[in-house]
Amino acid sequence: MRFDLTDLRLFLNVQETGSITAGARRSHMTLASASERVRGMEDALGVPLLLRGPRGVEPTPAGRTLAHHARVVLAQMDRMRGELDHYGQGLKGHVRVLCNTTALSEYLPPVLGAFLKDHPRVSVDLEERLSHEIADALRAGACDIGVLADSADLHGLRTLTFRHDPLALIVPAGHPLDGRESVMLADVADQEFVGLVEGSALQEHIAHHARRGGRVLSYRVRLRSFDAVCRMVGQGVGIGIVPRVAAARYGRAAGVRRVALADDWAARDLVLCVRETLPAYAAELVEYALRGAPRDAPRDAQTARVSGDAPGRTRSPRRRRPG
Template sequence: MRHDLYSLQLFMTVAACGSIAAAASRHNTVASAISKRISDLEAGIGTPVLSRKRHGVELTPAGQDLLRHAQAVQDAVRRMEADLSRHAAGLRGAIRIAANTSAITQFLPEDLAAFVADHSDLAIELVELTSDAALAAVRSGQADLGIYSGLSDAGDLRICPYRSDTLVVAAHRGHRLALRRRVRFADVLDEDFVALQQGSSIQAHLERQAARHGDKLRTRVQVMSFDGVRRMVQARLGIAILPFGAVEPYLEGSNLAMIPIDEPWARRELRIAIRDPELLTIQARTLLQVLTGTEDARPSVRQPAPRQGNVTLAAPRSALSPEGKEPCR
C-alpha cells in the first residue's frame, strides 16, 4: 500500500469534522475530490474507513486504526520539520493559527502585526473558527497554535495563557437597559436576544448560565459574526452579550450602548493550545513565546489595558512581563 501525506491529512480532517463537506471547506477544495482520495485509501487498504451517514460520516474500526497511524505519521513529519528548522539560518516559513472570533477581533491583529514587523520572512496562515473547531484543528495537525476560550475543554492538549476578556451587554441606545450602570444576568433573561451561531463558546456559556437560573435564552435572531450581531442590535431586534472589545470600539457614532455585567463569569480567559512543544517549528515556538509574554515583545503589544468603568478590554499578561507568568501546562 502506498499512501501520500495529503490524503492522510484530508482523512484526519474528515475524522475531526465528521463531514466530508466540512473538511472540503476547511481545505478550500470540493467534496468530490476528498471523496475520491478517501475511496483510493479504502481501495489500498481493502476495507472501508468511513461509514457514510445521512448527516455526515463515522469512522469504521479500520478507520479508527488508520487515524491513529496517520496521526503518528504526521507527528513524525512535524518532528522532522521542527528538528530541521533549527538548522535554518534565520526565521523563514509559515505558522498556522486557528483562532476564535474573540481573539481575532480584539487582540491578534496588533500582536501579529508587531511580530511580523520583526520577522518579515514569516507568513501567518490564520483561520477563524469556533473555539472547539480551533482545538480540533490543533489535534488533527492542521494548526500549530489554537487560540480558544477557556470555557472549552482542551482535553489532553498543552495549554498556555494568552489574554482575558470581559463580556458585556450590547443594546440599542433607546433600550430600557441603556442607562443602567451595570446589570445582573437575571435582569436580561426576559429580553429577546441576538445570538451567535451554534458552536460558539460564548453562546454555549450563556445557555449554561440561563439553565442555572432555570430559564432559557429567548433567541430572536442568530448570526455568524460579531458584526452581524451589532447590526441586528442597532436594528432593535434584541440585545446581545459580546466581548468588550467587540462593542466598545463601535460605540461612537452608532446607536449601540454597552452595559457591564455584574457576574463573576463575565470575565473569561483566552488560551493557546498546542499538541506538543517538541512538534513546534522554531518559528511557531518563537511566536508562541511572544503571544504568551515569555519573550520580550514590541512595546506596542505590551501597553496597559484600557478600562471603561469596571470593565477591562485586555487583561494584563502578568503586567505584560514574563515575571510571574503562568507557564504553559
C-alpha cells in the same frame, strides 16, 4: 503498503470534516481524486477505513488508528520543515489555529497581520470553533494552537493567559438599565436581544448559560459582527451581550451604554494553548500573540512552554462551562 503525505493529510481532513466531499475541498482536490485515494488506502490495507452513510462518514477502528499515526507523521514533518527552514529559503511552513469568536474578531487579526508580514513563507489556517471543541482538537493533535475561553476543560493542556475578556451587556441610551453598574443575565432574560448568527461560539456560550437558568433568550435579529450588533442596539432594536473590548471599541459611535455582567461565567480570560512540541515558525507565532498578553504571565515561562525546552505548566480550569 505505500501512503504518501498527501494521502495522510487527505484522510485527516476527511475524518475531521466527516465527509469525503468536504475533506477533498479542504485538501484542494476533486471529489473523484479524493475518493480514489481513500479507496486505494483501503485496498492496500485490506480493511475499510471509513463507514459511509447518507450523512457522511465515520472512521472504523482501523481508520482511527490510521488517523492517530497520520497526525504523528505530519507533526514530525512540520517540525522538520521548521528546523530545516533555518538552512534555506525554499521551505514553507503552515500553522493551523483554532479560536473562539472574540479571538477571531477582536484580538487575532492584528497579531496575524504582523506575523504574516514578517514571515512571508508561512501560512495560517484560522478557523472558528467552540472553546470545548478547540480543547478536544488540541488533545487529539488536530491543530497547532488554540485560543479559547478559560471556561473550557483545560485538563492536560499547556496554557498561557492570552487576554482578559469579560462580557458586558449593551443597551441603547436612555434605556432603563442605562446608568446601572452591573446586572445579572436573569434580570434581563425576558427582554428582546440582538445577537450574533446562530453557530457562533460566543452565542452558544450565552445560550448555554441562559438555558441553565431555565430561560431561552428571544432575538429580534442576528448579525455577523460585534460592530453590527452594537449599531443595532444603539438604534433601540434590543439589548445585547458582547465582549467588553468590543463594546468599548464600537460603543461610542453606536450610541450604546455598557453595563457589567455580574454572572461568574461572564468574567473570563482567553487562554492560548499549544500541543506538546511546535515547529519553530509556530512557536514564533505564539511569541507574537503573547506580546499583548497580561503582564502577570512571566515571559521566560512562556518561551519555555512553547519551545519544548522545559515542561509546561498544566492549568486547572476555574469552572467548566462551554464558551
